[in-house]
Amino acid sequence: MTGGAASAGAVEATAIETRELRKEFGRIVALAGLTMTVPRGEVFGFLGPNGAGKTTAVKLLLGLSRPTSGAGHVLGGPLGDVAARRRVGYLPELFRYQGWMTAREVLALHCELARLPRTEWAPEIDAALELVDLVDRADGRTQTFSKGMQQRLGLAVALLGRPDLVVLDEPTSALDPVGRQDVRRLIGSLRDRGTTVFLNSHLLTEVERVCDRVAIVDHGRVVAELRMDELTQERGVRLRVTGPDGAVREVAAGYGPTRADGDWLVVDGIADADVPQLVAALVARGGAIHAVVPAHQSLEERFMSLLGVAPEEEGPEPASTGRGTGA
Amino acid sequence: MSGIGPIVIVARLTLREAFRRRLLWALAGLTALIVVLTWWGFSRVAEASPITGPVQMLGVSQVMVMLAFMFSFVLAMTAVFAGSPAIGPEIESGLLLAILARPIRRSEVLLGRWLGLAVVLVAYALVAGYLEIAAVALATGYVPTDPLTPPIYLAGEALILLTLAIVLSTRIASVAGGAMAVVAYGLAWMAGVLGGVGEAFNSDVLRGAGFVARLILPSDVMWRGCAGALTPTEDILTAGGMANASLYKFSPFSGTTPSLEWLLWCAVWIVGALAIGILLLRRREL
Numbered sequence: 001m002t003g004g005a006a007s008a009g010a011v012e013a014t015a016i017e018t019r020e021l022r023k024e025f026g027r028i029v030a031l032a033g034l035t036m037t038v039p040r041g042e043v044f045g046f047l048g049p050n051g052a053g054k055t056t057a058v059k060l061l062l063g064l065s066r067p068t069s070g071a072g073h074v075l076g077g078p079l080g081d082v083a084a085r086r087r088v089g090y091l092p093e094l095f096r097y098q099g100w101m102t103a104r105e106v107l108a109l110h111c112e113l114a115r116l117p118r119t120e121w122a123p124e125i126d127a128a129l130e131l132v133d134l135v136d137r138a139d140g141r142t143q144t145f146s147k148g149m150q151q152r153l154g155l156a157v158a159l160l161g162r163p164d165l166v167v168l169d170e171p172t173s174a175l176d177p178v179g180r181q182d183v184r185r186l187i188g189s190l191r192d193r194g195t196t197v198f199l200n201s202h203l204l205t206e207v208e209r210v211c212d213r214v215a216i217v218d219h220g221r222v223v224a225e226l227r228m229d230e231l232t233q234e235r236g237v238r239l240r241v242t243g244p245d246g247a248v249r250e251v252a253a254g255y256g257p258t259r260a261d262g263d264w265l266v267v268d269g270i271a272d273a274d275v276p277q278l279v280a281a282l283v284a285r286g287g288a289i290h291a292v293v294p295a296h297q298s299l300e301e302r303f304m305s306l307l308g309v310a311p312e313e314e315g316p317e318p319a320s321t322g323r324g325t326g327a
Numbered sequence: 328m329s330g331i332g333p334i335v336i337v338a339r340l341t342l343r344e345a346f347r348r349r350l351l352w353a354l355a356g357l358t359a360l361i362v363v364l365t366w367w368g369f370s371r372v373a374e375a376s377p378i379t380g381p382v383q384m385l386g387v388s389q390v391m392v393m394l395a396f397m398f399s400f401v402l403a404m405t406a407v408f409a410g411s412p413a414i415g416p417e418i419e420s421g422l423l424l425a426i427l428a429r430p431i432r433r434s435e436v437l438l439g440r441w442l443g444l445a446v447v448l449v450a451y452a453l454v455a456g457y458l459e460i461a462a463v464a465l466a467t468g469y470v471p472t473d474p475l476t477p478p479i480y481l482a483g484e485a486l487i488l489l490t491l492a493i494v495l496s497t498r499i500a501s502v503a504g505g506a507m508a509v510v511a512y513g514l515a516w517m518a519g520v521l522g523g524v525g526e527a528f529n530s531d532v533l534r535g536a537g538f539v540a541r542l543i544l545p546s547d548v549m550w551r552g553c554a555g556a557l558t559p560t561e562d563i564l565t566a567g568g569m570a571n572a573s574l575y576k577f578s579p580f581s582g583t584t585p586s587l588e589w590l591l592w593c594a595v596w597i598v599g600a601l602a603i604g605i606l607l608l609r610r611r612e613l
Contacts, residue, residue, distance in 0.1 A: 025612065060430045064613045082430045090428040094421035100347045112336055113429035157425060167428075288390075 015040045015165050015196035016061060018072035023056050023065065025222075030056040030218055032220035033070065038213075040164075042224050043197040045211035046101060047204065047303060053220040054095055054200045061198070062090055067277050075164055089158035093169035093200070095150060099143030103134055103153050106142060110157045119224050120161075128156035131186060147174040155186065166190060169200045171286040184210050208299040224306050228299075235293035243287035251281045266295055331433040337439020338446070341413075343608045345447050347478045350409070354447075362462050365394065369466035381559075381566035387469045392580050394459060395557055399481055399550050403512050406448055406485040410492025411505035413440045418594040418613055427613065434605040441493050441601060445486055455472035461558060473556040473584075480556065484549035488512055490597050491544065494604035497611060511544050519547030523582075545593045551582030558582070 016038035023031040031053040036045045048054050059065040061072065063080025077084030097106045107125040116124060129135045132152040137145065142153060151174040158166050168187075172180045187210045190197050201207050207214060208228065216224045236256070240263055241248055252258045255267035255278050270278065272294065279289055306309065345351050369387070372378075378387055414437060417423045427433065456478025464470050471477070488508060495504035522537015524530070541548055556579050558564075585593075 059613060063566055064424060082432065085428060085430045088428065092421055092424040092428070094424065096421045097425065098344070098422065100344060109336075109340065110425070110429065113333070113426060113431055115430060154425070282360065 013040060015036060015042075016044075016072070016074050016198065018057075018061075019070055021057070021060055021070035021072055022051070022068045023060060024068045031060070031067075031222055034220065034222060036062075036215050036222050036225065038196060038198060040196050041179070041191070041194045042212040043191050043199060043210055044194070045214035046198060046200045046217065047202065047207060047214055047299075048217035050202070052217045054202075055169060056220075058093075058167055058198075058200055062088065062167060077182070086161075087164040089110060089160065089163035089164075089166040091151075091154040091158040091168045091171050092211050093173070095154040097142045097150065097153060097157070100141065102139045102141055103129065103145075103156075104138045106153060107156060107160060110160050114161050116161045123241035124160050128159050131159060132156045133182065148176060148179055151175060151177070158277060159186075159190075162193070163195065165196045165198065167198045167200070171199070171201070172203065172206060178267070180206065204298075204300045204303055214299070216303060218307055224302070226302070235271055236266060237270050237278070238291075238293040238295040239265045239267070239279075239282070239289065240291040241265055241282055241287045243282070244285070247285040248282060248287045251285050251287070252278065254281075268295070329370075331505075333435040334439040334442060336429075338443035341440055341443025344447060345409075345443070348573045351447065354405070354451045354455075356450070358458065361398075361455070362458045365459055366462040366466050369463050373467040378469050381563045384469055385559060386561050387463070387467055388471065388557060388563075389580075391460075391463055391469075392554055392557050395477060395481070395553055396550075396580055398441065398455065398459065399484060399553065402448065402452055402481055402485045403488045403546070404509070405451070406444075406489040407492045407505050407508040407512070409444050409447070409561050410441075410489040411496050411508060412501040413444065413493045414608060415499065415504065416501050417610070424613060431558040433608045436606055437493065437497070437608050438601065441490065444489055444493075448485040448489055452485055454583045456481055469597045471557045472560055476556045476584075477553040480549045480553035484546050484553070486597060487544070487546045487549065487593060490600045490604075494600050494607065497604050497608040512546055515540055515544040515547045516550065519551060541589070542592070545589065545596050548585045548589045548593055552585045554580060554582035 014037050014109050016036070018034050018036055021031055021034040022029070034057055035054070042199045046054055046057065056065065060067050060079060061074055063082075063085065072079045074081070075084040075087050078200065098109075101109070105127055107128060108121055111121040111124060125138075126135075129138050134149065134152050134156060137149060142150060145153065151171065155168070155171060173193075175183065184206065187197050187199065191212070197213060199207060211228055213225065213227050215222045238261070239252075249258060252265060252267050255274060256267045259266050259268070263302065267278065275292065275294075279292060282289060369390075372387070372390075376383055378384060414423075423436065426436065460471065460474050460477070464474075491511060492504060492508045495507055499507065518537050518540030521533050522540070525533025525535075525537055
């Protein structure tokens with residue numbers, strides 16, 4: 001239970017696997033057929049708009065709810081398997097801990113529930129308190145804790161016993177920017193030691209920064225699964241250019257596939273190093289350049305396009321003022 | 328289906344909570360106060376009229392039964408108010424989510440909560456009950472026919488009501504569940520009274536109604552057992568002026584020792600109700 005992915009994970013290559021997982025609440029379909037695979041040792045972002053079925057999926061994975069149909073495995077055991085749950089840490093979206101207990105007592109309770117050997121309790125609790133920066137309040141009753149401190153305690157609870165899989169359901173919802181940064185750092189250290197992290201969040205920038213891979217869910221189905229490095233490797237440039245339309249298009253087409261996006265001309269596939277040359281060529285053919293913006297698609301843009309939400313008319317304003325090249 | 332370890336963990340947690348939230352202290356304090364008041368009150372009675380003859384004995388026994396009834400009511404309310412928030416609010420607040428994600432079954436959580444509260448209630452019933460009987464004996468010299476069993480019957484009644492409250496708490500909000508359990512307790516007592524009237528006046532309808540009510544919620548079986556154990560012997564009843572002793576035995580504040588079948592039914596009822604509670608909790612969406 002404390003061996004991390006290296007020891008316990010040798011047998012199974014995947015931490016989570018689901019096939020057509022479906023959950024209905026009466027007539028409401030919360031999950032319409034979730035099929036996904038989460039490899040071991042990765043930080044996996046689970047994204048979706050409100051009501052997409054994210055929390056329902058998490059509850060199914062942890063055996064807190066039963067699927068209407070479909071199947072899945074977590075750490076090699078079927079959904080809800082008690083033995084597999086020994087190696088899972090979980091921070092619920094709706095977190096609350098016994099108000100009459102101190103933080104240390106809550107952690108001791110979870111050490112006991114997780115069946116950690118009693119000799120490991122004290123070092124595990126100290127390490128967890130240290131990780132979430134709650135050492136000073138370890139002996140304070142949790143009913144006196146702020147929401148942010150309760151969420152930190154929840155994180156500490158989830159990290160007890162060095163679980164192979166940590167499921168975090170909106171782990172930064174109550175945290176300030178410093179706390180969010182701490183959580184990102186924490187998730188990074190979990191990845192470094194081989195722990196699989198399943199991060200359920202709607203904060204796209206946060207997911208973009210820490211995840212290796214994301215699944216985007218909508219209406220209870222995975223609509224896309226992508227690796228973050230693939231997303232950032234995509235190249236392109238957005239130009240706001242006026243001038244002889246035919247000539248501008250002709251020049252731009254020499255550097256890659258072009259398309260119009262409102263007032264913007266998008267050239268896909270162009271390397272950053274070739275952009276000055278493209279700009280010079282456009283100017284030489286009578287084009288007037290008003291702005292040039294690198295067009296790496298952000299997770300948010302990909303997210304919006306997958307969900308069928310139209311991009312904002314004005315284009316990427318903040319970037320265009322800071323990084324654009326006037327003509 | 329369930330392991331003993333997780334049940335004990337949850338039971339211990341429940342006991343600690345009762346201790347930390349001063350439930351145990353409140354019960355201990357109230358018990359001490361009532362015992363002292365009982366001793367003082369009965370001492371004054373004995374001072375005014377030494378308990379020597381059957382009339383005095385009958386008088387003391389009647390006051391004891393009334394005391395036991397009050398205690399039975401307090402115990403029943405304690406069981407209901409301890410049991411009705413045992414599961415539901417913990418689900419609604421999210422407290423159980425973190426616990427149930429651990430290697431522990433829902434059945435183990437329910438049984439652990441029941442066990443922890445059962446220990447508190449049984450200990451309270453036995454300690455307070457025996458202290459009351461001792462206080463009366465000390466003050467008046469009167470010892471009921473069967474002084475050992477009344478607190479055990481009251482503990483049994485508390486367990487039945489605790490079980491009912493916990494089962495309701497798996498699906499119903501604590502205030503509504505608590506109210507339902509209190510009403511059910513009151514109805515069961517009233518049905519017991521009607522059943523007694525049916526016995527006294529040989530009415531099959533009332534007798535049958537009392538029987539069915541006892542099957543549905545057997546808490547009154549336990550109360551009648553307690554009252555029966557505190558009721559004086561027929562000699563004292565007759566000598567004390569109760570011309571028709573058998574009729575007296577069917578009054579709302581008296582009773583008879585329940586049969587073995589009824590005691591077994593109480594045990595079966597508790598086990599069956601817990602099984603239903605487990606089923607309801609397992610099917611509940613968290």
